[in-house]
Amino acid sequence: MTAAHPAQALEAAGLARPVADSSFDRIARLVQRQLGVPTALVTIVLPDAQVYPGALGLPDPFQATRRTTLTEPLCGTTISMGRPLVVEDLRADPVLSRTATVTELGMGAYAGFPIFDRNGIPVGTVCALDSEPHPWSSTDLATLADLAASCTAELRLRLERQRAHRIQKVAVHATRRTRLLLELTERFAGATTLEETVEAMRASAAGIGTMWAGMALLDPSGTALTLVEREGTYPHLARHWPLTHPAVAAATRTRRPAFFRDGAAVLRAMPTFAPWVDESMGAMAFLPLVTDDRLLGLVALLWRGPHDHDDENRRTAAALATSVTQALARVRVLDERHRVATTLQAAMLTDLPAVPHLELSSTYASATRTDKVGGDWYDAVVLDARSCVLMIGDVTGHDMQAAARMGQLRSMLRTLVWCQAGPPAELLHELDHANIGLGLAASGTALVARLDCTDDDGCRLTWSTAGHPRPVVVRADGRVQELAGRPDLMLGFAPSTRRTDHTADLARGDTLVLYTDGLVESRTVDYAVRADELYRALQDLASCPTADLPRRLVERLVHGEQRDDVAVLAARVR
Template sequence: MISPSTADLLEEAGLARPVADESFDRFARLVQRHLGVPTALVTIVLPDSQVYPGARGLPEPYQATRRTTLADPLCGETISRGRRLVVSDLRADPRLSRTATVTELGMAAYAGYPIFDRHGTAVGTVCALDQQPRSWSASDLATLADLAAACTAELRLRLERRRAHRIQQVAVNATRRTRLLLDLTERFAGATTLEEIIEAVRASASGIGTMWAGMALTDASGTALTLVEREGTYPHLARHWPLVQPAVAAVTRARRPTFFRDGAAVLRKLPAFAPWVDESMGGMAFLPLVSHDRLLGLLALLWRGPHDHDDESRRTAVALGTGVTQALARVRVLDERHRVAATLQAAMLTDLPSVPYLDLATTYATATRTDQVGGDWYDAVVRDARSSVLMIGDVTGHDMQAAARMGQLRSMLRTLVWRQDAPPARLLRELDQANRGLGLAASGTALVARLDRSDDGGCRLRWASAGHPRPVVIRADGRVEELPGRPDLILGVDPTTARRDHAAALRPGDTLLLYTDGLVESRTVSYATRLTELREALADLAGCPTADLPRLLVDRLVRTEQHDDVAVLAARVR
């Protein structure tokens, strides 16, 4: 009896099918010609039948169908013996006279040799049949033995070729799966936002052949799921699913992946899915997203047609679920850390004071990257009824340490402004000296602008910059001017450096704008181009209320992913 693995290889190689094979038909012709027999066969013996890939002289319907289910002890005995079987007169042998070979095919003499697979197991025969009793000569048998050996060689070549193809397919599939898993790892390792995770799920699910992937996440209370991916097949699904809903509970309670060949299989095991699943749907998989025994959500996959989930398919789907889970856990940690840092940073920025002759407004926008918190800050101090000081700065760094240094530096400058009636350049110089002397050693930029009320209703502006972008003024008639004056050295480098004051006049209706470099810096556009865009935006927004100007300006200029914090402070002369 042939082994199951050999039977599979025979089937894959086309040798278990009841069809004529050119090579084995040639062997049958050679047997017929050289031995002078009416019938010659190359037979493959299967568990439930025999097929004849090579056949000459068989009566119909066997010659056409190339298959029989009739028991043939001649082939069976040849195979079981593993050596030749030669019978001169079948009719004279009581054991063989009633076989189908005699009664159905009308044969009287038989000579057969086994053919072998690569393991030396006989899987078929090459035989000669005669309608009359015959004494087989030594030459007949030698010729038949040579043709059987050639037939064995051809069979083995076919099986080896098929086996090599199998091995190649295994290697190709393994390589494909390795690449897919690597791709999954790279996609989810780089995801830092929920939107990026959703995009990675969509791309990865397409890579494993699904037609739709839906992800639902647990809410803050941990009692319900909210669908966050609605594209594709299921636009009619409810967006919110209580965890106690029977269908949801069925696939999340055990917290193990579940796989179904088609919709009918889902309904047989999980009838609660009846409102959303019908029997005609394709294969499905439900993957609970669990981190440290906490359910983060559920990932559902749908294939277009029935899908048999073999071990490789299951492992790949589980790897996708694992990638999603790890990315979600990481994003939640980053979000929480960013919220804490942003809250701390915002707490350091006090509310703007009320100035009788100025309309003040500001905005502070944190970077969209969840792992960054900047050192941007702003402040305003009213010295008396006719004098106020505006400040803005950016401490180097994008982490909690930068935020802490920013708070200390801002507090020192705020104190200096309150305690000293000094010009901006002197305030910056003393701030830099205190920065070095008190061991803070913070580096960054800062700008101090002092506004003194003038008798004509306007303001006299004096300002100094430690490496900070120059102020911009929107005149009452809509003109936009970047004030002249070269910024001095940034803070934290040389506290003895000379610092200069610059002066300008603001008339009623004019608006002074101070901002940090996150508003105009870009990784893809030149600084000069961004300054031009700033001036154009301010010209368009010149007539808007002061309270709206900073926010509208940020919305206008920061159109893509924001890599840096932005602070904007606007002061309009009433």
């Protein structure tokens, strides 16, 4: 195909065939009807002929064959001009009267508008013809212009469709590799732990036909590699490989992948590898994982039989190694961030004080995802020998800022508790005022519970909650009771909101349990169902020592990947 005459593209798109086309025939009917002419054509001009995918009123045999080989046809003249050709009386024109349109087709009037391909090159016409002279009105010409534009749009659509098909056909090989790379990207994009990275690596390796894939990471000593997992491992494959091991020495020393067609190729390159490899083994590849010129580890791939490593296979393997390396680097960064945040958070969760009439115990469990850290907290302040205040809360967010805001909010409440003798509702009210007034503006939930104990009658509990889950009491006889009381608005939105105190009595042996919502919330299970699970777990653990209760409660209710932090605070009346 040349820019001067795009006949090849027209042929490929099926527009150079002398056959009727329903879309172009429809346009010809519109021309005939709107302009009141006996003949209307949609013409495609080829180097040696003219074809009519849309035609009405052509004399025989042209109407049936949809093709002519006229010399110097008027549609050709229209194309060469690149603009409309309009003639009311062809026979009166000394030049046009001798054209084949007049002499062979018997036409007396012509109005034609060019149609263009996707490059703006005229390749055909939409035209109206009459056997007698015909005065063309401005409305006639405007109609032809609109219909020619419709033909151009249809023509370009088909040419683009054909071009896209050709490109797809030519690039099918590259597309397959691109799809593999996209799958690599998708698999590794969500990997935030070493386990997820290994799973993504194994799935990606299976996609290129391997029977097994393993990842070995560099030991802290920097002298050996250790396989992360052994599932599906070839029985004779070692778990620990010194960097001098013949299987990995070349790849780790040169930092370049090593590919072997089969076991025989491995033995030819590394005869000392004979104890672990025989000639019947399949292909192998060792891909070093390198970032900033620092070796992180190595990916080993094993195929079931011989495998020729062509350029595409090597590029895909290199992309796999790059994806694994980037995921490992991300995991290390997230691990470090999580470690810093949890250390900060744990440092702010001080040890619980000793209380004469109570046994106190707590636990804090951070989310298992390394890119998450929460704002869950708890605290206890002893007021005197008979009174103490327990606090628990959850600041909105799962990042370092949430942990920092949690520390500030907790410290403010701790100070208020120590300096003021007010009830819990008043303390939460003052806390929210300070939260907004001092510019912290943290949002979240909190619960304050005051316990006033006597030697004989147990304890009087007064509590107030700012959007936090209500307290649960495990009675001495094993009954589990969620305390009644409507939670008030959470912190950080309306500091002037009225807050309410609620009361309850705790007898000797009763256990007060405070917790954050990470203990019971689930994306897949109804809250009511999870609450029932909490009550059943507390019934089963009713006789559990106070020191173990929070930890065992978390173990009982939180399974698999923990998406949110959890804090539990328990107080048992002695």
